[in-house]
Amino acid sequence: xxxxxxxxxxxxxxxxxxxxxxxxxxxxxxxxxxxxxxxxxxxxxxxxxxxxxxxxxxxxxxxxxxxxxxxxxxxxxxxxxxxxxxxxxxxxxxxxxxxxxxxxxxxxxxxxxxxxxxxxxxxxxxxxxxxxxxxxxxxxxxxxxxxxxxxxxxxxxxxxxxxxxxxxxxxxxxxxxxxxxxxxxxxxxxxxxxxxxxxxxxxxxxxxxxxxxxxxxxxxxxxxxxxxxxxxxxxxxxxxxxxxxxxxxxxxxxxxxxxxxxxxxxxxxxxxxxxxxxxxxxxxxxxxxxxxxxxxxxxxxxxxxxxxxxxxxxxxxxxxxxxxxxxxxx
Numbered sequence: 001x002x003x004x005x006x007x008x009x010x011x012x013x014x015x016x017x018x019x020x021x022x023x024x025x026x027x028x029x030x031x032x033x034x035x036x037x038x039x040x041x042x043x044x045x046x047x048x049x050x051x052x053x054x055x056x057x058x059x060x061x062x063x064x065x066x067x068x069x070x071x072x073x074x075x076x077x078x079x080x081x082x083x084x085x086x087x088x089x090x091x092x093x094x095x096x097x098x099x100x101x102x103x104x105x106x107x108x109x110x111x112x113x114x115x116x117x118x119x120x121x122x123x124x125x126x127x128x129x130x131x132x133x134x135x136x137x138x139x140x141x142x143x144x145x146x147x148x149x150x151x152x153x154x155x156x157x158x159x160x161x162x163x164x165x166x167x168x169x170x171x172x173x174x175x176x177x178x179x180x181x182x183x184x185x186x187x188x189x190x191x192x193x194x195x196x197x198x199x200x201x202x203x204x205x206x207x208x209x210x211x212x213x214x215x216x217x218x219x220x221x222x223x224x225x226x227x228x229x230x231x232x233x234x235x236x237x238x239x240x241x242x243x244x245x246x247x248x249x250x251x252x253x254x255x256x257x258x259x260x261x262x263x264x265x266x267x268x269x270x271x272x273x274x275x276x277x278x279x280x281x282x283x284x285x286x287x288x289x290x291x292x293x294x295x296x297x298x299x300x301x302x303x304x305x306x307x308x309x310x311x312x313x314x315x316x317x318x319x320x321x322x323x324x325x326x327x328x329x330x
Contacts, residue, residue: 161189
């Protein structure tokens, strides 16, 4: 029999999986079985391969070390998982991030999440079992409860976006609370902002204006046969309408931060063109940004740790908002 390449880990791994069964075998016995099949590898090399299989397939391959002689075997009636511990960590990390943001999406991943939990919780994935104590997902900002979305609404909207057709819908505005019908609506795309999912599109006859609607307020969405004239548009080109933009022109913004508050901008800048001027007790930030309510709220979120230097109009507006807020506590 010709000698197999000793440095082929995939070939050796498949061989070891075929050699193992429910009968416990020592490293020495397995090493001899590998040699008998034409592989050139040391006993230590076989041991490394076996330990790797234990880590990769913890619900399938087990290492018995309660009493000598120690050995390896396949678990009886075990369901083999092809998910590695590294992949399990990725699945669980994604779940922790998505769960508060997109609960319905995270819920649809339950089968993968359960498999990942089993892989990580197994004794022989001990190097990874304690990962929850090493990783924490902190979504930015105060987290409100999510609003449920009608499943049929979401499914039909996905189909409309994928196939490029228009839709008709029943929508319940917040102000009136009374349902209204859109005979024809042209969806552009979905944007997740805060705790809500928004549909961006148009409903006027010429499809000239752009609007946004919280998706949870749709009671019904039906697909039409008509081609959507806005199907080729990129939803990212219209995201600014969710920020309640005050003008189409950007503004040159100059902010003075307390040093401790401004340090975050050194690692997470407002844009690639942002400039920072560091002083002994402050950091001056300069950038050109969209003039929006979202920007105002971001600045106010720093409280007394930031001062708007330019533009003067924004400085006065922030001053008025802070004064109005302070009056509520007088």
